[in-house]
Structure formats: C-alpha cells, structure tokens
Amino acid sequence: MKIWLVALILSLMFTGLGIGYYATRLYEKSVAKGFFMTLLGIIVPFTIFIVFVYFYGIANNGHPLQFKW
Numbered sequence: 001m002k003i004w005l006v007a008l009i010l011s012l013m014f015t016g017l018g019i020g021y022y023a024t025r026l027y028e029k030s031v032a033k034g035f036f037m038t039l040l041g042i043i044v045p046f047t048i049f050i051v052f053v054y055f056y057g058i059a060n061n062g063h064p065l066q067f068k069w
Contacts, residue, residue, distance in 0.1 A: 008052065012045035019044065 019041035027034030057063060 009049070012049055015048075016041045016045040 019037060023034050023037035023041055026037050
C-alpha cells in the first residue's frame with residue numbers, strides 16, 4: 001500500500017480525535033455545542049476522505065482508489 005495513503009488516513013483519524021477532544025471540553029459548558037462538535041469530529045474527516053477519493057479518481061482517468069491489501 002502507498003505510504004501517502006496511510007499518512008492521509010492517520011492524519012484524518014488524528015483530526016477527528018482532536019475535534020473530539022475539543023468537544024469533550026465543550027460538553028462541560030454546553031451540551032448542544034459539545035454534541036455539534038462531536039458530529040463535526042465524525043463528519044469532517046469522513047467528508048475529506050470521500051472528496052479525496054473522488055478527486056483521486058478524476059486524476060486517474062476515472063479509476064477510483066482501489067484498496068489492495
């Protein structure tokens with residue numbers, strides 16, 4: 001597997017973890033803000049990954065990212 005793909009996935013995981021950590025701090029102040037940040041911690045990295053797969057497919061003449069383990 002390509003090392004840049006592993007680096008991308010790990011960076012997205014740590015981004016979600018960082019947003020989630022910030023969300024736990026917000027729960028002490030406001031449950032609604034903490035809940036919203038928790039949703040962002042899930043949605044933002046997933047959306048970045050899906051957009052990356054889409055543009056990677058465009059760059060490779062319509063062949064999407066195929067995971068060959």
